[in-house]
Amino acid sequence: DGGITQSPKYLFRKEGQNVTLSCEQNLNHDAMYWYRQDPGQGLRLIYYSQIVNDFQKGDIAEGYSVSREKKESFPLTVTSAQKNPTAFYLCASMGVRDRVPGHTEAFFGQGTRLTVV
Amino acid sequence: KNQVEQSPQSLIILEGKNCTLQCNYTVSPFSNLRWYKQDTGRGPVSLTIMTFSENTKSNGRYTATLDADTKQSSLHITASQLSDSASYICVVYTFNKFYFGSGTKLNVKP
Numbered sequence: 001d002g003g004i005t006q007s008p009k010y011l012f013r014k015e016g017q018n019v020t021l022s023c024e025q026n027l028n029h030d031a032m033y034w035y036r037q038d039p040g041q042g043l044r045l046i047y048y049s050q051i052v053n054d055f056q057k058g059d060i061a062e063g064y065s066v067s068r069e070k071k072e073s074f075p076l077t078v079t080s081a082q083k084n085p086t087a088f089y090l091c092a093s094m095g096v097r098d099r100v101p102g103h104t105e106a107f108f109g110q111g112t113r114l115t116v117v
Numbered sequence: 118k119n120q121v122e123q124s125p126q127s128l129i130i131l132e133g134k135n136c137t138l139q140c141n142y143t144v145s146p147f148s149n150l151r152w153y154k155q156d157t158g159r160g161p162v163s164l165t166i167m168t169f170s171e172n173t174k175s176n177g178r179y180t181a182t183l184d185a186d187t188k189q190s191s192l193h194i195t196a197s198q199l200s201d202s203a204s205y206i207c208v209v210y211t212f213n214k215f216y217f218g219s220g221t222k223l224n225v226k227p
Contacts, residue, residue, distance in 0.1 A: 042218065042220050050213075090161075104149060105163065109160050110159055110160045111160050
């Protein structure tokens with residue numbers, strides 16, 4: 001089955017450490033996205049990539065970095081510069097479901113909950 | 118500016134009651150609009166899709182409406198169940214981007 005997979009589901013980080021969240025998709029989608037969600041809040045865009053080897057900052061990119069070396073993979077690194085990294089992180093890819101024009105859809109992973117200890 | 122606004126921000130209803138969630142948008146050009154259900158700690162799951170020519174669409178106890186002229190959509194939940202407790206997110210798509218509302222947090226109480 002095609003889908004988008006995030007790992008790990010839970011991640012604990014010590015202050016001052018960098019950690020990398022994995023996002024893999026086998027949907028052959030060009031566009032991939034990373035979002036952050038804080039308790040009771042909406043989704044905020046961190047980074048997005050429309051094509052391999054290219055990515056753009058979203059609304060809250062400071063303290064994060066990404067790479068897009070392969071179409072299938074869009075890992076997110078939370079660096080020590082991110083002062084408040086405890087949050088729920090969602091990865092998404094965008095494509096057209098069932099080849100139906102106008103049925104553009106974002107496909108979401110199950111998320112990674114990052115906690116700073 | 119492309120924006121999606123949802124109301125109310127949160128809602129508490131008793132099990133078995135109906136409720137309606139609202140979504141207003143200014144996104145252009147419009148491709149489609151989806152309502153998602155997000156359980157706590159999970160990724161959003163699509164409930165309905167509305168394209169420009171569709172006014173209403175049902176998925177079980179969920180019924181979505183779309184008025185493309187006024188750029189408004191609603192999600193009506195009938196005979197609510199405890200499992201309906203979640204955040205409901207309105208997402209509006211252009212042909213290569215999508216825009217999220219901040220969601221309505223629904224709490225169904227027994």
